[in-house]
Amino acid sequence: MSESWWSVDGQRGEAMLRVHFTGSDLANVRLARRPDPLWEIVCSLCRLQTREGALAFGPWRRMAGGLVRRGRTAREVASALASLVPRAAYFPDFLTPPLESGTHGLRTGIDRVLATPRRRLRHELSLLAASGGRPWAGAELARGDVAALTALGDTLRTYHREFVAPVWNHVDTATATDRALRMRALADGGTQALLNSLRPMAVWEPPVLTVDYPIERDLHLEGRGLLLVPSYFCWRRPITLADNELRPVLIYPVDKTPSAPATSPTSLTRLLGPTRAALLHETATLTCATTSELACATGVSVPSASQQLAVLREGGLIASRRAGKRVLHTATPLGRRLLDGP
Structure with missing residues (x-):
């Protein structure tokens, strides 16, 4: 058939x-x-x-x-x-x-x-x-x-x-x-x-x-x-x-749960800064990484990484999903386009 x-x-x-x-x-x-x-x-x-x-x-x-x-x-x-x-x-x-x-x-x-x-x-x-x-x-x-x-x-x-x-x-x-x-x-x-x-x-x-x-x-x-x-x-x-x-x-x-609200000017302003830029870069580079892995890659503490990842998530630049006991982060297409530049 x-x-x-x-x-x-x-x-x-x-x-x-x-x-x-x-x-x-x-x-x-x-x-x-x-x-x-x-x-x-x-x-x-x-x-x-x-x-x-x-x-x-x-x-x-x-x-x-x-x-x-x-x-x-x-x-x-x-x-x-x-x-x-x-x-x-x-x-x-x-x-x-x-x-x-x-x-x-x-x-x-x-x-x-x-x-x-x-x-x-x-x-x-x-x-x-x-x-x-x-x-x-x-x-x-x-x-x-x-x-x-x-x-x-x-x-x-x-x-x-x-x-x-x-x-x-x-x-x-x-x-x-x-x-x-x-x-x-x-x-x-x-x-x-x-x-x-x-x-x-x-x-x-x-x-x-x-x-x-x-x-x-x-x-x-x-x-x-x-x-x-x-x-x-x-x-x-x-x-x-x-x-x-x-x-x-x-x-x-695929999971259709919204990972973040729509990007707003306020959230984009909050995204400025070297730590968040480094975390976004590593999230895109590592493809799918845990909070601990991203903290280690960027040289910041786990609590700080968690806080900054939340800001990136609010801006729609990364998506986070729980997998068992871990939370895995990945760059969204919007986040990758931002890294690629204009």
Whole structure:
């Protein structure tokens, strides 16, 4: 089969996805460097059609609702894509083409969507129709009609601009923070520690990674490895592709708890000073470090480092997450841009 699955209500069920690893697979586990724009589009469409995640997605959903009510273009693109990603258990894989190097931009992703072979378009859209969906431009799209494909590309670009781009700063910050935590786990304990860090949404019991899932499924990696892709709009449980011919991926949700209020002129003024500058530099250099490690690297006491890190956090330049008994700090994209200079 060639399909992707997502949960209608985001609740835990009895079915499981079991990802089976070999030794070669463990040596080929990768972590995407950035969020995938097309997966964010697809997952956000799922969030737009359900009410789960009120705290995490409430502000975005209100913004999206306002766009739909006020603008014909926004309403039309949301409706068109929702017909391809309906409130059901199935949506076509061709909307989320595989990543080559763990990251690509929206333009490259859309180009790959539009290059989907006609046979695959026809097969996956027929599966969508069989599941009860009524895909927009279904017959034309299934034939690979140039006008329909061009319209699909325009629709994806417009939806991203209207619904996803306005919150991309949050998407980028949340996924960058998560990636830093995963890389810290990898550095401390290798691939198995990285897989263990996915708890509780995924449970690693060698050689199988088990994930709560809408359907019973076993995915045998067979030496191809696994690409882990952090996602802001993914909710509660990881999702994957079911087409065995595609490169195995696991899209997993990141923590969406705001790490800091929006940056204000006052907080930026407080950030001036050599100690905070040094801490920010070391936070970016060490990728994901504890308070003690940062204090040691900058030559200040732990209490002083903790106080100055709080100021950086208030300014939105670092993000902090508790991992067991430790608090790990990482520079946000805003913090890295500040270090890079104008």
